[in-house]
Amino acid sequence: MPLHRAIYVSDAVGDAATSLLVLVEILGESERNNRRDGLTGVLMRHAGRFLQLIEGPRGDVDRLLKRLRTDPRHENLRVLSDQNVSDRLFPEWPMALAQMTPDAARLLNDGSLDQLSAERAEALLNTAAQALPLPA
Template identity: 80%
Template sequence: MPLHRAIYVSDAVGGAATSLLVLAEILGASDRNNRRDGLTGVLMRHDDRFLQAIEGRRVDVDRLMDRLRLDPRHENLRLLSDQNVAERLFREWPMTLVEMTPNAARVLNGAGLDQLSPDRAEALLTTAASALPIPA
């Protein structure tokens, strides 16, 4: 099956920027929907922005991106990377939250999430995900 990965950054709006409850709701719904659709990925919220990678079949990634563009919890969605890939980077997680770890901050190197190149965005997310335990 051909795989596709999209990485985007967006500005979090309202409670999505600050509330742990809203973030938990986003993650819960994303986990359920992504399991249903065969998608995997990670989400980072940092400095009132979201950075997210989504992987799966092209049609499923595109369908999710269409829904995300209409989601009022964020705005100014900018696609950083949209490409076919040989394998998943985040195969362990239908969706999980990654944090700005010290190693991830070194990748960011003082830049904002909205200033990342596609390669640095991918490196930031994979570095942050490397700090997570692999689910059993």
């Protein structure tokens, strides 16, 4: 089955921008739903923005993006990349949380997620995810 990868950036709304509890809730929901749908990926919250990479079967990625567009915890969702791929970048994680590491921060031109290209967004998430332990 062909794989698909989408990367988006959005503005976190309300408590989703700063609350650790809301972030944990998002990660828990994402992990459960992604396991069910055969999706994997990584989420980063930085300076009131979300950056997320999702990968899996095309139909499941499209359904998730449709749900995300109506999720009240963020707005101004902008898809940076939407493409077929041969392999997953994050096969181990139904949904991982990537923190902004010093190495990842060097990939930001202006310190924000606002002007990221698809290539830079993918590199940033890949670099940040390198600091994550592999799941048990």
